[in-house]
Amino acid sequence: MKRVIFAASCILALCSLLLVGTGTVKAPEPGYTRTDYNPNVTPTIDGKWTSNDEWALNGEVTAIGNDLSFRSVWIIVSMDPITVTDTFLVEFFSDTTNDTDDYWQLCIDGDQSGGTAPQTTDYRIDIVGHTTLKLYQGTGTGWTEITPDPADIIWNNTLSASPTNSTAHWILEMTIYKAELGAGPTWNFRLAAYDKTTGKLVAWPPTPRDEPGRWGVQNYVSGVVPESFSLGVVVLLSSVAIAVSFYFLRKRPKTQSSSSAKTGKITYTR
Numbered sequence: 309m310k311r312v313i314f315a316a317s318c319i320l321a322l323c324s325l326l327l328v329g330t331g332t333v334k335a336p337e338p339g340y341t342r343t344d345y346n347p348n349v350t351p352t353i354d355g356k357w358t359s360n361d362e363w364a365l366n367g368e369v370t371a372i373g374n375d376l377s378f379r380s381v382w383i384i385v386s387m388d389p390i391t392v393t394d395t396f397l398v399e400f401f402s403d404t405t406n407d408t409d410d411y412w413q414l415c416i417d418g419d420q421s422g423g424t425a426p427q428t429t430d431y432r433i434d435i436v437g438h439t440t441l442k443l444y445q446g447t448g449t450g451w452t453e454i455t456p457d458p459a460d461i462i463w464n465n466t467l468s469a470s471p472t473n474s475t476a477h478w479i480l481e482m483t484i485y486k487a488e489l490g491a492g493p494t495w496n497f498r499l500a501a502y503d504k505t506t507g508k509l510v511a512w513p514p515t516p517r518d519e520p521g522r523w524g525v526q527n528y529v530s531g532v533v534p535e536s537f538s539l540g541v542v543v544l545l546s547s548v549a550i551a552v553s554f555y556f557l558r559k560r561p562k563t564q565s566s567s568s569a570k571t572g573k574i575t576y577t578r
């Protein structure tokens with residue numbers, strides 16, 4: 309009988325942790341919640357579909373009309389210390405031109421604190437002209453540019469055809485080291501892309517860039533896309549231990565010290 313009670317207690321504990329880890333998700337912008345899965349095929353960050361199956365079964369596809377689609381996968385790249393990355397594929401179908409003013413943009417509210425202006429725990433990645441990455445950190449009222457650690461953001465983009473569209477279009481692949489940018493197991497973001505030629509600025513969600521409280525939610529589960537409810541339960545439960553471990557062991561995000569802000573030298577607390 310004691311074993312039954314013990315087992316029941318464990319299940320209850322797991323279920324309550326499950327709610328902490330994956331269930332109770334803040335949804336700043338209604339309708340903009342998506343789910344991250346593990347990859348079927350580990351992506352190669354070369355800015356294109358490296359093979360026809362590279363992204364075919366990788367993650368949930370989110371489309372912005374016919375202009376853009378993106379998907380993402382999360383990967384544990386190290387267990388000691390636990391290190392988690394998130395890798396995106398973004399295809400901007402309606403941008404077929406190489407302009408110096410084109411940009412990709414990812415705004416990150418890693419602790420889901422929301423707000424009406426970027427906080428110091430928020431980051432913004434701009435990739436401008438398909439060549440130059442800039443990293444910004446929130447100030448409480450706006451953004452200040454900081455020096456990125458190249459190891460934290462791996463990216464590549466090309467003007468290529470793909471299995472999803474035979475007309476050459478801009479494709480971005482980007483891996484972020486989540487903890488280095490303050491992102492927990494679930495995190496909020498806004499993804500945008502701009503084409504200078506057409507003047508199209510598309511974004512998910514289509515809300516103000518500088519209003520974290522209106523960005524979307526990136527939930528996650530362990531495993532590839534579940535095929536049945538029962539499988540879903542299994543992968544959700546298995547994600548609990550990872551979620552708890554990751555939450556407690558994740559590195560602190562970068563912060564720029566007040567003294568370094570004056571000198572322009574960036575120091576990080578990790």
Ligand SMILES: [Ca+2]
Nearest residue numbers: 352354356358
């Ligand atoms: Ca690739």
Ligand SMILES: [Ca+2]
Nearest residue numbers: 405407410503
């Ligand atoms: Ca363009």
